[in-house]
Amino acid sequence: MLEEYGLPQLEPHTAGTAADSPDTRGQLQNLLSLATTTTGIPFGVVNIITEDEQHHIAAMGIDPGVCSREVSMCSRVFLSGGTTVVPDASLDPMFQDHPFVTGQIAAIRFYASVPLTTANGFVLGSLCVFSLAPAELSTEKQAALEIIASQVVSVLELQHHARMLARSLEEARNSNELLESFASRISHDLRNPLTSIIGFTELGELQGSTDAEDFRIIGRTSRRMLAMVDDILSFSRIGGALRRQPVSLRAVVRDIEEDLALCLKDAGAEVDVADFALEADAGQLRVLLQNLIHNALAYSRPGVPPRILVTASAVPDGVQLQVTDNGKGIPEQERDHVTEPLVRLHRDDDPPGSGLGLATCLRIAKAHGGRLEISSGPDGGTTVSVTLPALAHASSAQATAPAARAPRN
Incomplete structure (x- = not known):
């Protein structure tokens, strides 16, 4: 599923296709900036959590990085189905012994995390904000954080649809190329005998055969068949131009x-x-x-x-x-x-x-x-x-x- 979204690497769109869109990373960074500004919490990340790792695809106040899922704070709660708010992680039973809290890696105190859940229920990761000092998050600010998280999901969904469109366009191009190649071969195989038929009927007409009318009918039919071959070959090309x-x-x-x-x-x-x-x-x-x-x-x-x-x-x-x-x-x-x-x-x-x-x-x-x-x-x-x-x-x-x-x- 994550690969369909181009995650966690956020692969660029294919240039020159309808999938082109404003920079996804830039949009995520702007949303994350809005999250930290709205909540008043200085640090934030947009996490994509894979089977083994946690990837920061946007970060505020820290350098983006990768850590194992085993030591990720968000990996403990992102599948909980709701928002997690911890005023002081050093006092919370779930996190007080965590290396990001104890000082082994960092000394996080306030922590809030919102799952990034798609419309079909798949959880991509989380939007989290944190600080090195205890803090509170009002109901209004929590609601705002959840709205911003939904916008992060919308950006990632757009990335997903753009990738699917680019893939479909590429498959269509490949399919049309195969169809055109097949039609070209069939055209070649039909054109030669039709050309021979036309040649023999014209010869029969010139020689004044008693069956000249039959030759004319055969000639007209063969010419229409030859025209049809050309039309079908044209139709097989991309767009099927009429x-x-x-x-x-x-x-x-x-x-x-x-x-x-x-x-x-x-x-x-x-x-x-x-x-x-x-x-x-x-x-x-x-x-x-x-x-x-x-x-x-x-x-x-x-x-x-x-x-x-x-x-x-x-x-x-x-x-x-x-x-x-x-x-x-x-x-x-x-x-x-x-x-x-x-x-x-x-x-x-x-x-x-x-x-x-x-x-x-x-x-x-x-x-x-x-x-x-x-x-x-x-x-x-x-x-x-x-x-x-x-x-x-x-x-x-x-x-x-x-x-x-x-x-x-």
């Missing part, structure tokens, strides 16, 4: 239908889409919608042709996209779980998959500052709703535009 631009929902779905043409034909599927103009990252929106439409095909009910409806509408906090199908559906208790990476339901007759589709959709929604929700469809299937906040707007004509089948090339 390139927002006006996007036609119908145009995006038309491209997806072309990419999934064989799957749609084999399943006897129909895709209806209501056109809508919105502002989003076109590449990532296409990835999101393609994942959802592909899921609707993959998890259709046996013997029931898939019916997929893609809509968008203005809502109070932005624009909501919905993809609704008539497939197997997702049990309510599993709807949060299936958006986690590599999670699949493993139902009978479910096709193989990576378990990354819905997780990718959720990540894209969050990257836009939005959210993703799963509910039941009207035919017992699934409705996935993605809300994009205030980054989208309807075109002037779409309010009256009826749902229409997306045309295919």
Whole structure:
């Protein structure tokens, strides 16, 4: 626990991060000065007590130092749960034979100690004031000392949170570096075969093949896949920067239908889409919608042709996209779980998959500052709703535009 606070050494924050803050030692020294001034007691220390030692991380009237826990006065009382006030330690049974009282190390008489207790009940050490002459501490001064001790804890808590933030930022940087490296390798592995496919299709088009239209479709699909590789590589970098631009929902779905043409034909599927103009990252929106439409095909009910409806509408906090199908559906208790990476339901007759589709959709929604929700469809299937906040707007004509089948090339 003490290591999480950077104690007892009070390690400096990492430069250049959000964890930077005014000097912790300086703040503690100021609070200790306030404690001695308020109580009228000349000496004071902020102690951090470890399993074996007592460390002065701030001191007033003496040089800060380290002593063994065995000879520490505060170690005898800092776990008592309350403030200890001793007017004359030479007369107190707990301290009269202590080396800091007998003269062996020092000749302390007045002694007062307040535990430094965190919000979760962990005791870091103590704030203590002392003098070489007997003294009294009024109720008001004791209350003031306890308030100052609570402020010492607040400073140490701030140090703790700053360290945790710095650590989290460093872990995020490391994680993003690994992700970017992985995406770069995948990009390289995908780019080469896609480039070859594009080259062969262009050659087929130039040679005037009777299948020239098929070559053109393959070429367009391959180019979009290559663009998607670049977009995913960009998204893997720190911040996942988006390139927002006006996007036609119908145009995006038309491209997806072309990419999934064989799957749609084999399943006897129909895709209806209501056109809508919105502002989003076109590449990532296409990835999101393609994942959802592909899921609707993959998890259709046996013997029931898939019916997929893609809509968008203005809502109070932005624009909501919905993809609704008539497939197997997702049990309510599993709807949060299936958006986690590599999670699949493993139902009978479910096709193989990576378990990354819905997780990718959720990540894209969050990257836009939005959210993703799963509910039941009207035919017992699934409705996935993605809300994009205030980054989208309807075109002037779409309010009256009826749902229409997306045309295919």
